[in-house]
Amino acid sequence: MRARDPLVGPVLTAHHCAARLAFTREHRNWQVHHWHPVLFTDESRFTLTDVKSLWRRCGESYAASNIIQHDQFCIRSVMTWGGIYLEDRTHRxxxxxxxxxxxxxxxxxLRPIIRPYAGAVGPGFLLVQDNAQPRVARVCRQFLDDTGIDAIDWPSSSSDLNPIQNLWVVMCLCIWCCQVVPQTVQELTDAQIQFWEEIPQDTIYRLIRSMPRHCQECIQACGGHTHY
Structure with a gap:
């Protein structure tokens, strides 16, 4: 045995586990065509302190281009929202x-992005969003009802079941491996735009196609944490 840093995961109560188990049992047999009209959405915060490695030559540790300037009184970050679909993605x-x-x-x-996208996908469109307070507020639920947009009843504390979370990881790795690491919020924003657009659609397809594995692992964990 070796001392290792513990993994970080959401708090899962017995109620959360029961809801997760019920959801995954209901959807474990869904095939690719069942997920075809589903838009997976979420947001993620990218901070400049997320950058953990960079490419540099020996002796260039203190070169200005290789130093991330950190202000302990101001966490410089970018909160990004996006959505993925088997055949496309929303703009970031x-x-x-x-x-x-x-x-x-x-x-x-909802109004400028989700509604036009739902119209483009057509009948059967389903929205995946978490249960954060802004999304379940009456004003948002009323908007979805008025526009006829159906949302999957997503269990709380279940970001690990949403394949877009894996896409955020891919984006982080791309940013960490940049030869020129972002040092300002604007550079971080530009890097996100670049990598969001450059991620192959086949990568998104494979992430969504892995949903049965997400469900199966959650079932095996009795609704508990998964490695996703």
């Missing part, structure tokens, strides 16, 4: 200037 949206409340979620994401 930066959630700037404060927290995401229900009105902002409706006006910046």
């Amino acid at each position: 949206h930066v959630l700037a200037n404060g927290t995401l409340n229900a009105v902002r979620y409706r006006d910046e994401i």
Whole structure:
């Protein structure tokens, strides 16, 4: 045995585990065509302190281009929202200037992005979003009802079941491996735009196709944490 850092995961109560188990049992036999009209959405915060490695020559440790300037009183970060679909992806949206409340979620994401996308996908469109307070607020639920957009009843504390979480990891790895590491918020934003657009659609397809494995592992864990 060796001392290792513990993994970090969401708090799962007995209620959470029961809901996760019920959801995965219901969807474990869904095939690729069942997930075809589903848009998986979520947001992730990328910080400059996320950058853990860079390419440099020996003796260049203190070169200005190889130093991430860290202000302990200001965490420089970019909150990014996106959605993935078997055949496409939404454009990446930066959630700037404060927290995401229900009105902002409706006006910046549901109305300008989700509604046109649902119309393009056509009948059977299903939205995957977590149960954060802005999304389940009455103003957002009313908007979805008025526009006829159906959302999957997603269990709480289940980001590990959403394949877009794996895509955020892919983006982080791409940013960490940049030859020129982002040092400002604008550079981090530009890097996100670049890698979001460059990720092959086949990668997204394979992530969504792995949903049966997500479900099966959650079932084996009795609704507990999975390695995803």
